[in-house]
Amino acid sequence: PAQLKGALVMTPLEAKGLEFTDVIVLNFFSDSAASERVWGAAFREVGVTLSEKAAESFDTRIHLVLSEEIKQLYVAVTRARERLVFFDRSAKARDAFFRALRERRVAHAHDGVFSRTDGAIALAQASEAREWRERGMTFLKRAEPGDYERASDCFEKSGDEPRRLHCLGLDALSRARDAEDGAADALTAAYLLARSECE
Secondary structure: OHHHOOOOOOOHHHHOOOOEEEEEEEOOOOOOOOOHHHHHHHHHHOOOOOOOOOOOOOOOOOOHHHHHHHHHHHHHHOOEEEEEEEEOOOHHHHHHHHHHHHHOOOOOOOOOOOOOOOOHHHHHOOOOHHHHHHHHHHHHHHOOOOHHHHHHHHHHHHOOHHHHHHHHHHHHHHHHHHOOHHHHHHHHHHHHHHHHHHO
16 A cells, blocks of 8 residues: 555564564464464463354364464564554454454554544654664664665665665675576676665
């Protein structure tokens, strides 16, 4: 959506070790490898009232996939410094989780219609240049797959054109090292061009 044009998009695994002012977790439960009934079993274990139809009996031996999903959920929710927003297209898939949050009064449901008076402006505000630059430096130092491109996006948002070009060059060089011979030459040329624009 246009409202999220300035967002960084990554999986929980890619975001591990990073923090953001606002985090939006999109379709976590509907895209989960665990079924609604398996998630229901986990939420029943922590006291959410669910029918037999909505949840299996929990068994650690047969719910191994759920263990990995819970780790991913933990990483996703602990990335937010201020605001955490869940959107999930499947009411059935998200029901137990959303109910658990509401019953514990740690969250509230939102109808998805934002107005100028409900705090949505704060959620939609662009990060300051300093914060984008810091995030770019984090990605640049981490240097995992995709991080140079993410760093370039952050530097672009911060207005730091030399660092943006530097990251594009590093991304091209990294891809050149991993590519076949013909593609490597083209990517090396792209790196040299980006580097020359930085000098």
